[in-house]
Amino acid sequence: MTVAVHKTQRPERTGSEEPPAPARRARTVSRSVIVAGILVVWLVLFAVLRGKQTLSLAAADLTDLHRWFNDVNDSIGANRNSNPLFLYFFNEIRLVIDTLVTFVQELISQPPAGRPVPQIGWLGVVGIVGYVSWALGNWRVALLAVAGFTFLGLQGLWQESMDTLALTLSAVCVALLFALPLGVWAGLSDRVNRIVTPFLDFMQTMPTFVYLAPLTLFFLIGPASATIATAIYAAPPAIRITAHAIRSVPETTVEAADSMGATRRQALLKVLLPMSKRTVVMGVNQTIMAALAMVTIAALINAPGLGATVVQALQSLDVGTAFNAGLAIVVMAIVLDRVTTAASVRADTARGSDSPFLKWRRHLVVAQGVVAAVLVYLSRTYLWAAEFPGEGGTGSTIAKAATDVTTWAQDNLSGLTNAFRDALTNGLLNPFQTLLTDSPWWLVGAALVALGTVLGGWRAGATSAVCVGLLIGTGVWSDAMTTLASTTVATVLVMLLGVVLGVWMGRSALVDRLLRPSLDAAQVMPPFVYLVPFLALFGATRFTAIVAAIVYAAPVAIKIIADGVRAVPGTTVEAAMSTGCNTWQIITKVQLPMARGALTLATNQGLIYVLSMVVVGGLVGAGALGYDVVAGFSQGQLYGKGLAAGLAIVLLGVMFDRITQAAARRAGA
Amino acid sequence: MARHFRAGAAGLAVLGLTLTACGGAKVGDDSAAGSGSSGKCGTFNLAINPWVGYEANAAVLAYVAEHDLGCKVEQKDLKEEIAWQGFGTGEVDAVVENWGHDDLKKKYITDQKTAVDAGPTGNKGLIGWYVPPWLAKAHPDITDWNNLNKYASKFKTSESGGKGQLLDGDPSFVTNDEALVKNLKLDFKVVYAGSETALIQAYRNAEKNKQWVIGYFYEPQWFMSEVPLKKVSLPEYKEGCDADAEKVACDYPVYELDKIVSAKFAKSGSPAYDLVKNFTWTNEDQNTVAKYIAVDKMAPEAAAKKWVEANRGKVDAWIK
Secondary structure (H helix, E strand, O other), rough: OOOOOOHOHHHHHHHHHOOOOOOHHHHHHHHHHHHHHHHHHHHHHEEEEOOOOOOOOOOOOOOOHHHHHHHHHHHHHHHOOOOHHHHHHHHHHHHHHHHHHHHHHHHHHHOOOOOOOOOOOOHHHHHHHHHHHHHOOOHHHHHHHHHHHHHHHOOHHHHHHHHHHHHHHHHHHHHHHHHHHHHHHHHHHHHHHHHHHHHHHHHHHHHHHHHHHHHHHHHOHHHHHHHHHHHHHHHHHHHHHHHHHHHHOOOOHHHHHHOOOHHHHHHHHHHHHHHHHHHHHHHHHHHHHHHHHHHHHHOOOOOHHHHHHHHHHHHHHHHHHHHHHHHHHHHHHHHHHHHHHHHHHHHHHHOOOOOOOOHHHHHHHHHHHHHHHHHHHHHHEEHHHHHOOOOHHHHHHHHHHHHHHHHHHHHHHHHHHHHHHHHHHHHHHHHHHHHHHHOOOHHHHHHHHHHHHHHHHHHHHHHHHHHHHHHHOOOOOHHHHHHHHHHHHHHHHHHHHHHHHHHHHHHHHHHHHHHHHHHHHHHEEEEEEHHHHHHHHHHHHHHHHHHHHHHHHHHHHHHHHHHHHHOHHHHHHHHHOOOOOOOHHHHHHHHHHHOOOHHHHHHHHHHHHHHHHHHHHOOOOOOOHHHHHHHHOHHHHHHHHHHHHHHHHHHHHHHHHHHHHHHOOOHOO | OOOHHHHHHHHHHHHHHHHOOOOOEEOOHHHHHHOOOOOOEEEEEEEEEOOOHHHHHHHHHHHHHHHHHOOOEEEEEHHHHHHHHHHHOOOOOOEEEOOHHHHHHHHHHHHHOOEEEEEEEOOOOOOEEEHHHHHHHHHOOOOOHHHHHHHHHHHHHOOOOOOOOEEEOOOOOOOOHHHHHHOOOOOOEEEEEOOOOHHHHHHHHHHHOOOOOOEEEOOOOHHOOOHHHHHHEEOOOOOOOOOOOHHHOOOOEEEEEEEEEEEEHOOOOHHHHHHHHHHOOOHHHHHHHHHHHOOOOHHHHHHHHHHHHOOOOHHHHHOO
C-alpha cells in the first residue's frame, strides 16, 4: 500500500523551480485543447456506438486464460508432495523462516515448551524497547516507546501486540536480507535498476489477496507463509530507497575517492555506504511501516496477533473491539516510526562528531544496558513482570467509546450521508462509469492511449498502448473499466482534499502540527476497522469504497502538497504581497502554480494509493476488480479470474504511474 | 551533571526493583498444570472458517477436546479454500461446518483423496432471499416471489441501474442469484456487497430506518436473533432442478451441513476424530452459542463452556 516511496523524495526539487516563459504557456494551452478534442470525439462516438463491443463478462464466467491459471494452480497442489522443487527448495526455505519466526515468538509472545510464559516478559520487552530506542535515538523517543508499549498492555492486547511485533520483525529481517544488497546493486548499476524497477512496481501494486492463496500452497499454512507474504510486500521500499540513497551521494565525493586510488570495494564501504546511511535507515523505516500494513491481511492465512483480533471482531460487526486492536497497530507504528526516524538522524549527526559528552554517553549506554538486563531477568523470573498485570480496562473503555461514537454517527448522520452519496453517484460516478463501460473497448483504449500520449509524451503513450492490450488479454476489461471509473472519481476527491488541506498546512505550521498525527493514523489504521461504520453511513455501495480509499490515500496527497507549498520561496510570496495580492490571489496565482510539480506527484501517489484499496472496496460493495480478486481468494474455480483481476489492477497502476510521472517531468522541466 | 544524575537514578531504580521483586510469585511455580494435558490425543488442528456459526461449532468441539479428551487444540483462522488445501499438507485436521462446496469435495475427496467426509453436523443450512421483518409485516405478500416485480421500483438504489437491487454477499457463498433473476424474469439486478459484514449491516440499517432491502442470507446465523429476517419463497426446490447453473429457476436446496476431516486424521485413531465424527447438534444449539459470542461478546471458549455445562448429556453422547 505504500507504493513507490522513492517518488516522494522529489517535491523538494521540483517544487522550487521557477515557471518561466510565456512560450510554455502557449504549449500548455494547446495541449489542453487537444485533450478537450479527444474527449469530444470520444463523447460523440459513444453516443453513436453505445453498448456495442463492451467485452463484459458475468460474475461466474471464465475465459481460457482464467481456466489455464486454475489448472496450473491445481497441478501444483496435486504434485506438491512428490515434486523435488518442493521437497528440496520451498520446504527448506519454509523450515528456515519457520524456525526464525518461532524463535522470535518464543522470545516475546508465545510460551516455549516447558515454560508457561515467553522467555522475556512484558517488563523485559519494555526495558529493551526503551534501551534500544534511547541508544539508537534519544531519550525523548525512548520515553515515547516505553509509554507506547505500556499502553499496548493497558489496552489488554499485550500478547497480540507481541505476536504482531514478532511477525513484523521477522518479516522485516527477511526482507532486508535481500533488499539491502539488491538496493545497493541497483544504486551502483543503471542496468540493474532498470530491470528491478518493474518488478518492484509489480510487487507493490499486485493486491496481496492474489498471492496469499498460492503462498500457502508453496509454504503451507503457518507463520512462514504470513512472514513471506509480508516480506514480499515490505521489501520494495527498502530496495528503492537504498538505491536512491547510493545514487544521491554527490558525484564529486565519489570522484575524490577514486582519485585517491580507492578500489571499488573501498569506495563502496568507506564512502558510499556511510554517506547514505541516513537515507537507508529511512528505507528500513518504510519497510517496517509496510509490514505493519500487512498485519490484518496476513491474519486471513492464520497469522496471529492484532490482525486476527480485527478480522474476528469484524465478523460480529464489533466496531469497538476492532478499533481497539487497530489503535494498537497505530501505536506500534508510531513508536517504530519515531524510533527509526530518530535513529536515522543520529546516524547523520553521530558521524564525525567528536563532542565531549560522547565519552559520557558511552558510560550511560552501559549503565542503561545493565538496567535493561535486570528488567529482562526479572521478567524471566517473576510472574508479575512476565504477564502484563491488570485486566486491560483501558481497552474496554476505548472499545466502548468507539462503539458509542459510531452508533451516534450512524443514527444522526446517515440521512445526510445518503443524500451526499446519491448526489455524487448519480451526478458524477454513474455517467462517467457508463462512458467507460458502455463505449466499445477499442474506443476507450484509443482514448486512453491518446490521452497518455498528449499528457505524457510518446513513451507514456506506448506504455498505455501495451497496458490497454494486456488489459484486454486479462479478460476482465469491463470490470477494469468499472474500477477505473471509481478510482478516478476517488482520486479527484483526494486531490480536492489534498489541495484544500495541503495548502492550509503548507501556509501554517500550527495547522501542520495539529493535522499531521491524524494523517499518520489514517494511513496506518487497518481499513477493516472503519469499514463497518462506513457501511452504516453509506451502505454497501461503490461510494463506500470510494470513501475508504480517500481515507487511505488523501493523507499522502495532503502531505506532498503541503511540502510543495512550503517549498515556495518566502521572498516570492513577500514580493507578491507587496504588489497588493490578497491571500486568495497568492494561493491561486503564486503558491499553487509554483508547487505544480508537487501537485502532479500528489496525483500520482494519490491514484496509486487509491488503486491499492480496490480490493478492500470489493468487500464493501464496489464490485468489479476488487470483488473478482476476493472471489478468487475464496473460491477454487474463480482462482484464475481473481489472478487476472489482480494483474488488471497492476496494469492500471503501471499505466497511470507512467503517464503521471511523464507529465510530472514535463511540468517540472 | 544531569546525565550523571540520571545514571545514578537508574542504578537506584534497579536496586529498588530487585529488592521489591523478591516477594512475587516465580515463573514455573505452577508450571506442572500447563503440561498436564498430554494424553494419547496429541495435537488437534482445527480450521476456523470466518463466520460466527462456524466459530460456535469449533469453540464447542475445541472445548470438549481440550477438557474431556486432553487434546492440544491448534485453532487456525482460514478461509474455506485454504483450509481444504491444508488437509493434504497435514496442517489441518478438520473443517467442522461445510456448506456444499461440491467442487472442493471433488478436488480433495475424490481426486486427491486427502480428505474424507465425517458426517453431518445436524445443522440444516437454509439459503435464500430475505427481507427485514418490518417489510414483511407492512407488505405480507412480498414473501412470495411472484409479487416481487410489483415492488421492484421500491428496491432501487444508486447501484442498481434503474432496476430493483438484490443484494448478494461474500464471494465464497454458494449463489445462483444472477441466473434466478434472469430465469424468473425479475426486474432486479444482483449487486455484490462483497462481504457478510456488509450484508448484515445493510439489513441492520434497513430494519432500523425502515428501508427497502432484499438480499441473500442464510440460516443458522446469529444475526437472526437480533433481527429475525423473513424468507421469501422461491419456486419450490426439486431434485435436480439446479443441475444446470444457467437454467436454475428454483429455490436453494436445504443443505445438510457436514464435517470434513483429513484422511490422515481419520486413520490416526485420535479420540478427537471420534469426537468430530460423533458431533451433532441442532440449529438452536448453534444459534445459542453464536449469540453468546456475537451479541453477548463472550470469548468463544467461555461461550462453549457455558453451553457445554448446560448440555452435559449431549456432550457425553459424543465422547462415550
